[in-house]
Amino acid sequence: MASHRRPKQPSRSRVTALTAFAAAAVALSSQSAMAAPDKPNKDEVKAKVDALYGEAEQATEKFDGAKDRQDKLEKEIAQLQDQVARGQLELNDMRNTLGSMASAQYRTGGIDQSLTLLLSNDPQSYLDKASTLQQLSGKQIETIGRIQAKQRSLAQQRQEAAGKLADLDATRKELGEQKKAAQDKLAAAQAQLNTLSAQDRAQLQDEETKADKSAAQSAGKVKGSGRAGAALAAAATQEGKGYHMGSTGPDLYDCSGLTQWAYAQAGVSISRTTFTQVNDGTRIGRSQLQPGDLVFFFDDLHHVGLYAGNGQVLHASHPGPTGGVKYEPMDDMPFQFGVRVG
CATH class of the missing domain: 1.10.287 (Helix Hairpins)
Known part of the structure; x- marks a missing residue:
């Protein structure tokens, strides 16, 4: 026979303890959520x-x-x-x-x-x-x-x-x-980069390597002429060399260091930085570009390369592990204008 005794009510101290425990659990859960945001992909x-x-x-x-x-x-x-x-x-x-x-x-x-x-x-x-x-x-x-x-x-x-x-x-x-x-x-x-897993880093590098090879194959069939062509040919011999701030070759380059070096090999002296190289010739639009012309990118003109034909640029790309002297599609960066030297 079932008991009709009323169940024993929890004491006030027990209720207080349970409430405090629940509040602490919620707080910890909230802190945990804040401490572990979604990892960037x-x-x-x-x-x-x-x-x-x-x-x-x-x-x-x-x-x-x-x-x-x-x-x-x-x-x-x-x-x-x-x-x-x-x-x-x-x-x-x-x-x-x-x-x-x-x-x-x-x-x-x-x-x-x-x-x-x-x-x-x-x-x-x-x-x-x-x-x-x-x-x-x-x-x-x-x-x-x-x-x-x-x-x-x-x-x-x-x-x-x-x-x-x-x-x-x-x-x-x-x-x-x-x-x-x-x-x-x-x-x-x-x-x-260190926030990525080793697998993600390797995948990024593999993707960029494949893109570089494709760009090189597309540009490799184009031959320039005159001093601009000679500058492009000289720069092509440096493909694969690394990027380093302030370097003008022959082992390491930054972007304007490569273009200055390349034109020097063609017997043409141009200035040192992107901000001055924009004035080393005549400005031209994309449809007028010929192999070896200087091509400038970004609103503040902080990057320069050599037009390599077929919509590709040969440049000292960036200082990262996948950077250095390489071919890349011009559409990967915001193109501003070209400069024909001489």
């Missing part, structure tokens, strides 16, 4: 990595520009310092000549001692005195005039050198900043 990671490589290239081209300015400034400063040193020697010789003339005349009593004042660093104030001028020969006045001109020239050169030294200091600072920016972007790209 292979295509999402590739998109992020490609964007980071692009940002690294932007910094690389700015680095190249700063490096180019640094090299030029160092040469200009060295030339100015050499000019100042030689000018000072010439000034000393002129002063010695004037001193010898003055000494000879003083010994014979033909000139006042005040002439020695003209041998100071600033003889102009004494030249203004008519009594002194009246006692100088035409040759002495000519020598003093040359001394004054040389002093002015040296002062200008020293001032110019000081300005260039200040520019050099600022350029070196920019160089370090752009190098760090590029390295930070590359580190971020590698961190993104």
